[in-house]
Amino acid sequence: MNATSSKGTRVIGYSALAFTVLAxxxxxxxxxxxxxxxESVRLMYVxxxxxxxxxxxxxxxxxxxxxxxxxxxxxWDLLAASAAEIGTLYLGFGLITGALWGRPTxxxxxxxxxxxxxxxxxxxxxxxxLAIRRMELPRDVRSQRAAVLGVVNIIxxxxxxxxxxLWRGLHQGSTFGLDPQIxxxxxxxxxxxxxxxxxxxxxxxxxxxxxxWLERQLEDQWLEEALAERRSEAI
Amino acid sequence: MLRDAWLMAVKDLRIEMATRVVTGQILPFGxxxxxxxxxxIGPDLAxxxxxxxxxxxxxxxxxxxxxxxxxxxxxxxxxxxxxxxADGNLDALMMAGLDPAGIFLGKLVAVAVQxxxxxxVLGLGAFVLYSTPLAEPAMLAAVVLLATAAITAAxxxxxxxxxxxxxxxxxxxxxxxxxxxxxxLAAGLATDAAVFGTSDNGWLWTSVLGVFxxxxxxxxxxAFGPIMEES
Numbered sequence: 001m002n003a004t005s006s007k008g009t010r011v012i013g014y015s016a017l018a019f020t021v022l023a024x025x026x027x028x029x030x031x032x033x034x035x036x037x038x039e040s041v042r043l044m045y046v047x048x049x050x051x052x053x054x055x056x057x058x059x060x061x062x063x064x065x066x067x068x069x070x071x072x073x074x075x076w077d078l079l080a081a082s083a084a085e086i087g088t089l090y091l092g093f094g095l096i097t098g099a100l101w102g103r104p105t106x107x108x109x110x111x112x113x114x115x116x117x118x119x120x121x122x123x124x125x126x127x128x129x130l131a132i133r134r135m136e137l138p139r140d141v142r143s144q145r146a147a148v149l150g151v152v153n154i155i156x157x158x159x160x161x162x163x164x165x166l167w168r169g170l171h172q173g174s175t176f177g178l179d180p181q182i183x184x185x186x187x188x189x190x191x192x193x194x195x196x197x198x199x200x201x202x203x204x205x206x207x208x209x210x211x212x213w214l215e216r217q218l219e220d221q222w223l224e225e226a227l228a229e230r231r232s233e234a235i
Numbered sequence: 236m237l238r239d240a241w242l243m244a245v246k247d248l249r250i251e252m253a254t255r256v257v258t259g260q261i262l263p264f265g266x267x268x269x270x271x272x273x274x275x276i277g278p279d280l281a282x283x284x285x286x287x288x289x290x291x292x293x294x295x296x297x298x299x300x301x302x303x304x305x306x307x308x309x310x311x312x313x314x315x316x317x318x319x320x321a322d323g324n325l326d327a328l329m330m331a332g333l334d335p336a337g338i339f340l341g342k343l344v345a346v347a348v349q350x351x352x353x354x355x356v357l358g359l360g361a362f363v364l365y366s367t368p369l370a371e372p373a374m375l376a377a378v379v380l381l382a383t384a385a386i387t388a389a390x391x392x393x394x395x396x397x398x399x400x401x402x403x404x405x406x407x408x409x410x411x412x413x414x415x416x417x418x419x420l421a422a423g424l425a426t427d428a429a430v431f432g433t434s435d436n437g438w439l440w441t442s443v444l445g446v447f448x449x450x451x452x453x454x455x456x457x458a459f460g461p462i463m464e465e466s
Contacts, residue, residue, distance in 0.1 A: 069461060121413045128410040135400055141464075145396050148461045149410075152392070155454060156414045163417035163443065167424070 004210035009203060016199035023192035031185040040104045041186060045193035047097040050090045051119070052194065053201045057087025058126070058154070060205075065150030068143060077143045078216065080150055081133050082208040086201055088126045095123060114165040121160050125153050139219075236337040243333075243341020247315060248348060256314055257349045265307040265357045269364055272299045285433075296365040297426035300357060301382070301419050307353050308346075308386050309408050312394040315346050320399045325463060335460035339391060343455070347387040354379055370432025374441060378429060381444040382422040388451035389414045395462050418447055 005013075027045040064080025067073060098116065099109040110116065132146045251257055273292060280291035292299075319325045328338055358379070361367060369375065393410040397403040421443045428437025 121416050124409070125413045128406075128413065131402075131406055131409060132396065135397075135402065135406070137400070144464055145462055148458050149396060152454060152458055155450070159447065159450065160413070160417050163420055163447075166443065167420055 004207045004214065009206050012199055012203045012206070016196060016203050019192060019196035019199055023189065023196040026185070026189040026192050031189045040101050042189075043097050043101040045186075045189045046197070047094060047101055048190065049194040049197040050094040050097060053197050054087045054091035054094055056198075057083040057090065057201065057205070061087065061129075061150050062154050065147040068147045069151070072140070074216065077147065078212040079209055080147065082205055082212055084126055084129050084133075084150070085208060086204050088123065088130060089204075090197075090201060091119065091123050091126065095119060112168065114161070114168045117168070118157070118161040118164045121164075122157050125156060129153060236334040236340070239333045239337025240340035240344065243328075243338055244344040244348075247318070247342065247345035250318055251345070251349060257311055257353065261307050261310045261314070262353055262356055264310065265303050265353055266360050268303045268306060269299070269357060269360050272303070273364055284431075290366065292365040293367050296361050296367045297430055298419075298423045299365070300361045301422050301426065303357055303361075304350070304354055304382075305386065305412065305415060305419060307357070308350055308390055309411065311346055311349055311353070312387075312390040312411070313404060313407060315342055315391070316394045316398040316403075325395075325398065329463055335463055336456040338463075339395075339455050339459035342391050343384075343387050343452070346391065347383050350383050350387060351379070354383065367430050368432075369430055371429045371437065374429035374437050375426060377441050378422055378425040378444060381441065381448045382418055384448040385418045385444060385451050386415055388448065388455045389418070392451075392455045392458055392462070395459060418444065421447065 023045065027042050031042075033039050033041065060083035061080045064076040064083065067076040068080060095116075098119075102111060103109050129146065129149055132149055133142070135142050135145075137145070272295075276291055276295065278290060278292060281288055282291055282294050283289075284294065316325075325338070329335065362369070390411050393414065394403075394407055396410065397407040400406065421440045424434070425437050425440035425444060428434040428440070
């Protein structure tokens, strides 16, 4: 393999493109404004799928980390790392689109409500995970530590989520005060958005994983060449 | 395991008594941060809380205290692992057959003792500098003990992840502080209740802190071994 694209990724890529166009069409043109949120509901068609995509990627990271800790599989290690990158990208987009939605809806870009706050902390936790992936350590030591962190992060995310929930739950009632009434066409647009962003995530993940795989092979090749050179000097 | 923990803790505390880094450098740093908060917020700002008028510094004192403690804890944890990395001590201890959970507990106890000493002095400093009252000393004592356990447990795990790295000083804070944000939250709220005696939720948040302490110590004991493995 000397490139990261293949027939499979081309299929996924073109479908992602097609669904994105469809989602844009349905989201911006066909579906109407919502009762309370009016036009800003259109951001929901992007915001919710990005958050779901991020959670799905982090689930892959968790599974990959667990499997790596059990049998040291390079495949699952690199998959966990790639999924964390894509997940963090999506979570970042989720936070930004959420803030953009919040401005016209709540009048402010930020609210200290449980979900927002714990999502922001989760984002930083995974930035930490990505920082670990770049540590200057022997490869297997680094993968080992990152895998442990991949598992521990999820525990921490749960702890943060419940404590922030308790905090804001005690202090005030529902932050939203809005009751989103998503009707048929809007629900369909949201669904389109989810499919489109899901396909994009899969496409990004496969490419990123293959890139990481090729990088690792290059490292190994470099090492073998260096060893061969050294051996030939000894003769 | 407990014998190994005791050995580690005593060793670390002996090193501290000989070098006096925590008492001589980290403690003054903590007091300095308390003073800097005074500069940042200023003594003239006041808030009205119920029937009384309080200075902003006094009102914010619980939160400011815990932030100062967190910053000092980062330094103390960095120091705790810096003493090991110079000669590859942790690898040597693992190879010598010490139980990783025991090493973790020993480090935890040593850093916790140092942190408790810091908190005692910083707490006195906060009372003096910010003129805070003290409504429920027993609750405050419980909060301080449990929060220290939680901070030290989580901090030791992540300091171990970053040990031996050149980027340790920038990586470990990034890893530890998000994890400790719930502890900051719970400790701040519980301390608020203990100091001002206003909220009914003081013991609720203290028990939440207890749960954190348990979870972080348990996770730390399980995760420390895999983190320190070198193969």
